[in-house]
Amino acid sequence: MERQFDAVLTGSDSPIEGLVTTIDYSGYPQAYEFKSIDETLHLVIVQETDGHWIRVAGTEPYLTGWVDELVEQINHTSSIE
Template sequence: MEAFETTLTGSDGLVYGIVKPVSHSSFDEVYQFISLDETLYLTIAKDYTGKWIRITGSEPYFSGWVDELSEHITKPVPPTTFQS
């Protein structure tokens, strides 16, 4: 999978960013979200049971972001062009 643009739902609105696959020694499927302003990052992986888990990320962190990001990975939303 190639990198793609997506959003996460923050407390003050949408957080725009890029998701890309990354390599990790302990997991086969790992993805990292980095916000466009680089103030937020979240790395998630699919564990051996098939559940998506948070590996690392910035704080504060909303627990719902793992589910939201995994949905964008498994069911990508149509491409979006972010306004700068």
């Protein structure tokens, strides 16, 4: 079942608001896509079988901390559902 929620990432100049959606990504147990409201940022992150999260697609440039920020928000949202 597709799941969506609002998320905010820390940008270099200001917060970046967007929508996170669960997606299917072949070979990975979990995958999420972040699209900013202003359409300037797109990230796809996946969870590897060892539990580690990585970025596999998206716009450039990007901040490496965004993966951790996004995972934290995913985990928080999952815990309150």
